[in-house]
Amino acid sequence: MSVARRPRSTILVLALLALSASGCSTYQPAPRSFAQAAVQPYRLDSGDRLRITVFEQPGLTNTYSVDQAGYIAFPLIGQVAARGQTLPALEGAIASQLKRGYLRDPDVTIEIDRYRPVFVMGEVGRPGQYSYVPGMTAQNAIAIAGGFTPRGNQRDVDVTRKINGRVMTGRTPVSSSVLAGDTIYVRERLF
Incomplete structure (x- = not known):
C-alpha cells in the first residue's frame, strides 16, 4: 500500500513545486x-538638481532642486511645477512668469546639474x-x-x-x- 502511494505522492509534490515555482515569476x-x-526627451522629477541661468541676472542664476512635490522654488515667482516637464518647457514656463512684471525679455537656460x-x-x-x-x-x-x-x-x-x-x-x-x-x-x- 505504501509502495503504490509513494510514486503518486512524489509526483504530487513535484507538481506542486513546479506550480509554486512558476507562481514566483510575477514580472x-x-x-x-x-x-x-x-x-x-528627459522628463524632470523629484531629486533632479538644475542649473538655471537667467542672462544678465546674477541674483536669479543659481542651482535649484526639484522637491518631493515636483516643484522648484524660484526667486520672484515662487513655486514652479517641474515634474514631467522637459528642459525647454520649463525654460519657457519660467521666462513667461518672469515677463509678468519682473523682466522685460528674460533669457532663461537650464541644464541638469545632477540627475x-x-x-x-x-x-x-x-x-x-x-x-x-x-x-x-x-x-x-x-x-x-x-x-x-x-x-x-x-x-x-x-x-x-x-x-x-x-x-x-x-x-x-x-x-x-x-x-x-x-x-x-x-x-x-x-x-
Missing part, C-alpha cells in the same frame, strides 16, 4: 514603452542608491554597486520605472539602458 518582459521612454539617482537592489555586492549618468546600462549600474553576487542572475534584471505617471516593472537584459530614477533588481539565479 513580465518589459513593455514596449520601456524602450520608447529611453529615446524620449536623480538609480537604485540597485538584490543580488549585488553593495545594494543602494547610486548617481545616474546619461547612457548608463543596467550592467553599468550593477558594476558600480559592487557587481553580481555568486548567486546573482547575470542574464536579465527587473527594472521598475515611472512612465507617464505610472510605475511599471519589466524584465530586461542587463545590457539595456536605464533612466534616472529607475530601480534595478537582480534576482537570484536558480542554478
Whole structure:
C-alpha cells in the first residue's frame, strides 16, 4: 500500500513545486514603452538638481532642486511645477512668469546639474542608491554597486520605472539602458 502511494505522492509534490515555482515569476518582459521612454526627451522629477541661468541676472542664476512635490522654488515667482516637464518647457514656463512684471525679455537656460539617482537592489555586492549618468546600462549600474553576487542572475534584471505617471516593472537584459530614477533588481539565479 505504501509502495503504490509513494510514486503518486512524489509526483504530487513535484507538481506542486513546479506550480509554486512558476507562481514566483510575477514580472513580465518589459513593455514596449520601456524602450520608447529611453529615446524620449528627459522628463524632470523629484531629486533632479538644475542649473538655471537667467542672462544678465546674477541674483536669479543659481542651482535649484526639484522637491518631493515636483516643484522648484524660484526667486520672484515662487513655486514652479517641474515634474514631467522637459528642459525647454520649463525654460519657457519660467521666462513667461518672469515677463509678468519682473523682466522685460528674460533669457532663461537650464541644464541638469545632477540627475536623480538609480537604485540597485538584490543580488549585488553593495545594494543602494547610486548617481545616474546619461547612457548608463543596467550592467553599468550593477558594476558600480559592487557587481553580481555568486548567486546573482547575470542574464536579465527587473527594472521598475515611472512612465507617464505610472510605475511599471519589466524584465530586461542587463545590457539595456536605464533612466534616472529607475530601480534595478537582480534576482537570484536558480542554478
